[in-house]
Amino acid sequence: MDFKRVAKDTTKTLISYLTYQALLTVLDQLKETDPPQAYWLNYFSAQTSIQDGDAYIEELLRARQELAFRIMTVRQHLAEEIVDFLPEMVRTGIQQSNMEHRRQHLERITQLTIPEPPTLDEQQSDSG
């Protein structure tokens, strides 16, 4: 497995996701303080994919630089506050999720091997 490439791709995905979370935060703030600006940013973000966070910032810089700068500041702030917690949360999350999937699957398989109770047949032969 190419861990180095996976780590790099995961970092890019994470940065785009934090850019998206920063956009949501700025939208929430603007809804309170400057509704027309919130409306404009919402419309812009519906037209411009944020799948690639850096391409999105690039477009926004050309359209309304002050909003782009604001989102850049917020995503950096978000990163500083949360990234240190992620390793433990992701590790634990995957372990728990895997365990839960195995448990549910085992339960499902076990139920499949138990024969159906013959209630309906018995009732039919009683009434017939």
Added chain:
Amino acid sequence: MDFKRVAKDTTKTLISYLTYQALLTVLDQLKETDPPQAYWLNYFSAQTSIQDGDAYIEELLRARQELAFRIMTVRQHLAEEIVDFLPEMVRTGIQQSNMEHRRQHLERITQLTIPEPPTLDEQQSDSG
């Protein structure tokens, strides 16, 4: 800002992304060792969204449990190998990206204020 919620949502996104990377890894392995199985998994994954990693695993468990177990094992392994590097990579990545965006934007603004050199006009009046 609700850092706790953002950390939780980011963890979920990361787990789904690592599930996707685990799928890619298993697909690569199967292409070498068991092409029909690789073909089946590729087809299944085109039909079933992996946007939500846990819903994907759930579906795959019902269809071909041995493949689901394999992807679960690989995603746990990937997490163990890479998550500890992510905080530093994401922090540095965002800092560098923000700096680069600001630099490029400054360059762009500065260039806009410099008048175009009148070369073409001069050439035209020379040749005209």
